[in-house]
Amino acid sequence: MMKYDLVIIGFGKGGKTIAKFAAAQGQSVAVIEKSEEMYGGTCINVGCIPSKTLFHGSRQAISFDEGVSRKRQVVQALNKKNFNNLNEDDNIKVLNYKAQFKSNDEIELLNEQNEVVETISGDHIIINTGAKPVIPEIDGVKTSKYLYDSTGIMNLAEQPKRLVIIGGGYIALEFAATFTNYGTEVTVIERSGRLMAREDDEIAAEVVKDMTDRGINFVLDAQTERITDKDGYTVVETSQGSFETDAVLLATGRQPNTDLALSNTDVKLGEHGQVKVDQQLRTTVPHIYALGDVKGGMQFTYISLDDFRIVRDALFGEGTRTTANRGAVPYTVFIDPPLSRVGLTAAEAREQGCEILENTLPVNQIPRHKVNNDPRGLFKVVIDAKTDLILGATLYGAQSEELINQVKLAIDQNIPYQVLRDNIYTHPTMIESFNDLFNIKQ
Known part of the structure; x- marks a missing residue:
């Protein structure tokens, strides 16, 4: 041996x-x-x-x-x-x-x-x-030839005209954004009553609005009951109605x-x-x-x-x-535009008994949005009112996947928010928004 x-x-x-x-x-x-x-x-x-x-x-x-x-x-x-x-x-x-x-x-x-x-x-x-992947107990899951997990959906030989996604988590939203951008008609079936329940309410609402405006159909409070193959397509039956589709993505965790x-x-x-x-x-x-x-x-x-x-x-x-x-852990949801977050939301900070300051900056107030030709998005930060330390940030907008790492570094190094507020940034960039985002009125 x-x-x-x-x-x-x-x-x-x-x-x-x-x-x-x-x-x-x-x-x-x-x-x-x-x-x-x-x-x-x-x-x-x-x-x-x-x-x-x-x-x-x-x-x-x-x-x-x-x-x-x-x-x-x-x-x-x-x-x-x-x-x-x-x-x-x-x-x-x-x-x-x-x-x-x-x-x-x-x-x-x-x-x-x-x-x-x-x-x-x-x-x-x-x-x-x-x-x-978690494979839920749904009638037809094991037999449908039009059903894919997150690996299979990326290897399709042909783009589906219609796609139903079972599950409304972050993986589901990322694939919904991707296939919508390619021109596929996307429907997302979510069993709970809201999407992105862990995120800031205002920003989550912005995300849902933007994705809906792009044509994505969200069906909430819907239990998926059955998947039935037909000749050349399949039907997803839910408690909120039935949906014909060319492909089904299982994104249930x-x-x-x-x-x-x-x-x-x-x-x-x-x-x-x-x-x-x-x-x-x-x-x-x-x-x-x-x-x-x-x-x-x-x-x-x-x-x-x-x-x-x-x-x-x-x-x-x-x-x-x-x-x-290991410090604060940031993450990004690669929707369009991306959503990035580190630390606490305002609601979570209050639940922990923190006295907070917060500020919000719409992306359409950032000069760089004109260059990007993309006014969508909203940035938020949460500050500890007693220490001036950053408790968290949620950045929904272009290039947020890069910006969030700067906030993570500030949190880990106990840097007061005024340092990010008063720093000199190149122009025109998205990060120069920190001059305004961290300009918090006390």
């Missing part, structure tokens, strides 16, 4: 990065990945990179076929680059098998026929197997991928099926770690990268970096 210093199950962002670092320290490393299409992990192959490439194409006046072709080229290039980066390292062995735990220390490698071909072990083991025979170990799962970890990402077995989406929480590739930093510090450093001190 081959024994390695470090065994990593999954080729995701955090796993591949710790593999390369450990190898540079002279450790023997095994990276187990069952699918050649997943070298580099979810983000590169079926998540952020392909979906945002397709979205970017939708805004460049190119056809859907051209967008899919460019997306495919980008993914193939990055997939190959990631494989070569590890495979060409003398201290790393890439093993193309399905991994199953035999014990706390041993991992069985299975071929496509689910036959055990080898058993390996590691001084330390990292679970980095990501997440998979993702769940941790823990198909690893963990019952053969002492690794415990949480109430949502995630691998339970402590603040240093150790599981309930001290030499086994979990990072990325499989451990639950926010499903972002940059979280997986920061998970790498935590595990690196635990294995090779002083062990002081934890999930508790």
Whole structure:
């Protein structure tokens, strides 16, 4: 039985990065990945990179076929680059098998026929197997030939004239924006009574208005009951009516991928099926770690990268970096225009008992909007009235995906809002809006 210093199950962002670092320290490393299409992990192959490439194409006046072709080229290039980066390292062995735990220390490698071909072990083991789509119990889901998950919808051979999206979360909204830009008629079916419930009410309303103005049909308080294929199309039946469509996207969330025979170990799962970890990402077995989406929480590739930093510090450093001190975490919803946020909304700050100051700036008040030819959007910030520190920001508008990182930095470094207010910015830019956004009347 081959024994390695470090065994990593999954080729995701955090796993591949710790593999390369450990190898540079002279450790023997095994990276187990069952699918050649997943070298580099979810983000590169079926998540952020392909979906945002397709979205970017939708805004460049190119056809859907051209967008899919460019997306495919980008993914193939990055997939190959990631494989070569590890495979060409003398201290790393890439093993193309399905991994199953035999014990706390041993991992069985299975071929496509689910036959055990080898058993390996590691001084330390990292679970980095990501997440998979949630498939709801809806009549017709398993048999419809017009139904796709978020991976399949990006590989369509032909653009659908009509698309029904089941689910109204952020992934659903991003695909709704993308396909609408390409000219597809989009209907979003959401079971709750509102969209973007975690966001600022005023900004969420702006988003829904803008997307509705673009032609997207939102159907709320709707339970999807049945999907029935017809000759050349399908019908989605809901509690709010039936909808004929050429394609259906299931966007009902993702769940941790823990198909690893963990019952053969002492690794415990949480109430949502995630691998339970402590603040240093150790599981309930001290030499086994979990990072990325499989451990639950926010499903972002940059979280997986920061998970790498935590595990690196635990294995090779002083062990002081934890999930508790990684700072504020920003995110962007790539709709059109994008919505970006970090920290608290005003409502959340008040709920926590904070005395706050806030300010709002419509994008049509920012000079750069004339250059962009896009007046849509609204920026908001929330300030602690006692300390002048920034509690949060929600930026809905062009280039917000870049601007939000400046606010994150200010929050993490305890920079008073006046510094952003009085800073000199280049012109004409979107970031110069901070001069006005942070000009808060007390």
